[in-house]
Amino acid sequence: MLDAGRPPSILHLTAGSDAGGLSRYILDLSTAMIARGHRVAVAGDVGVWQARFDAAGIEYLRIPLKGGPVGVMKAIRAARGFVAQRGGFDVYHAHYRRAAMLGRYLKKQAPAPLLYTVHLSHIDLRWYRRLLTDFGDFTHFASVDALAWAEAQRLCDPERSRVIPHGIDLSTYRRPTELQRSAARTIFSVPAGSRMAAFVGRLDDPKNVDWLLDAAAAWDERVHGKLVLLIAGDGPHRQRLMARIRHERLADRVRLLGEIDPLPVYHAADALLLASAREGFSYVCAEAMACGVPVLRTRTSGTTETVLEGITGRAVDIDHEAFVRSAVAFVAQDLDTLRRMGQAAAEHAAQQFGLDRQIQQTIDLYAEMRDRWQRERGQIP
Numbered sequence: 001m002l003d004a005g006r007p008p009s010i011l012h013l014t015a016g017s018d019a020g021g022l023s024r025y026i027l028d029l030s031t032a033m034i035a036r037g038h039r040v041a042v043a044g045d046v047g048v049w050q051a052r053f054d055a056a057g058i059e060y061l062r063i064p065l066k067g068g069p070v071g072v073m074k075a076i077r078a079a080r081g082f083v084a085q086r087g088g089f090d091v092y093h094a095h096y097r098r099a100a101m102l103g104r105y106l107k108k109q110a111p112a113p114l115l116y117t118v119h120l121s122h123i124d125l126r127w128y129r130r131l132l133t134d135f136g137d138f139t140h141f142a143s144v145d146a147l148a149w150a151e152a153q154r155l156c157d158p159e160r161s162r163v164i165p166h167g168i169d170l171s172t173y174r175r176p177t178e179l180q181r182s183a184a185r186t187i188f189s190v191p192a193g194s195r196m197a198a199f200v201g202r203l204d205d206p207k208n209v210d211w212l213l214d215a216a217a218a219w220d221e222r223v224h225g226k227l228v229l230l231i232a233g234d235g236p237h238r239q240r241l242m243a244r245i246r247h248e249r250l251a252d253r254v255r256l257l258g259e260i261d262p263l264p265v266y267h268a269a270d271a272l273l274l275a276s277a278r279e280g281f282s283y284v285c286a287e288a289m290a291c292g293v294p295v296l297r298t299r300t301s302g303t304t305e306t307v308l309e310g311i312t313g314r315a316v317d318i319d320h321e322a323f324v325r326s327a328v329a330f331v332a333q334d335l336d337t338l339r340r341m342g343q344a345a346a347e348h349a350a351q352q353f354g355l356d357r358q359i360q361q362t363i364d365l366y367a368e369m370r371d372r373w374q375r376e377r378g379q380i381p
Helices: 021-035 050-055 068-086 097-109 144-152 178-187 210-216 240-246 262-266 285-290 320-332 335-352 355-376
Strands: 010-016 039-045 057-061 089-095 114-118 138-140 162-165 193-200 227-232 254-258 271-274 295-298 315-316
Touching: 010 021, 010 097, 021 039, 021 050, 021 355, 039 068, 039 089, 039 315, 057 068, 068 097, 089 097, 089 355, 097 114, 114 355, 138 144, 138 355, 144 162, 178 262, 193 210, 193 262, 193 285, 193 320, 210 227, 210 240, 210 254, 210 320, 227 262, 240 254, 262 295, 271 285, 271 320, 285 335, 295 320
Parallel strands: 010 039, 010 089, 039 057, 089 114, 114 138, 138 162, 193 227, 193 271, 227 254, 271 295, 295 315
Antiparallel strands: none
């Protein structure tokens, strides 16, 4: 029996150390919890962010979870041995369908509650996909929009579901000074008087980055002046986007920056655009808002937490024509209006998206899960 009086120990189960918000969530949470005295480990396949996990000093069990049926069986055996060697964990925290399946196998040998974090809602659940979807004994959502979807699909128990928005480092992501803003625009060679829109994220489905290029193509310089659209990120659509920019002669308006530190992008931007078909929350919206950048985003999960309509930004239906039209109007509106929205966005982010707040709420959830689990089994009074 695990000691209910000590800090909960956590084993994160993930598909792999891949680039993106999922890995960032695990990295931020694990690093903070280790600093607070918790025992935390991660089990998953190897991805392009593996060096980040290693540099953070997080114990990482490398298992072939992406390797098909044979790889999954090897992963299960390795994870079972790992858990046994370490005397078990208080909570298994899964972040991917296959990882949740691994958690179920681990529970048979070393019982502990399974938490599943929904990093992407409104996913395809037809046919066999629903059979392979396991939202754990407890389910964590980063937004009320994702929870509402899961409840409508009967994927979770409302009594064992919690909404904890993702947090960001507010000491890093904050409103720039005018000097910092000017320096950022100089870095990206933004012509004086230009409007600057930004996108930060993976160049892949379901981000709809093509819609941003459509908005840039629809921009009328004779009416609105010059536009610069900075796209920070990498992914499988990069080459196609580059080819389209060349073919449509958009290079004077659209710049693909690759995967870079997004902070200077936020400092330079007048507005952030997010055209996703699906989200679980959107770290980049929270980061941009904390830096004083208003957002225009499609109505995906996380919109309720980030967009106070007309105050911190605007939301639009997941519709191509509506998004393109709204993106042009949003970026082209009066600059003073954008600045006021940016200030309100920064204030909202400071109140709602602090990393310390997220960490403490998550630790509280872990403790609640452990204690409830042990109480239901008569292990504690």
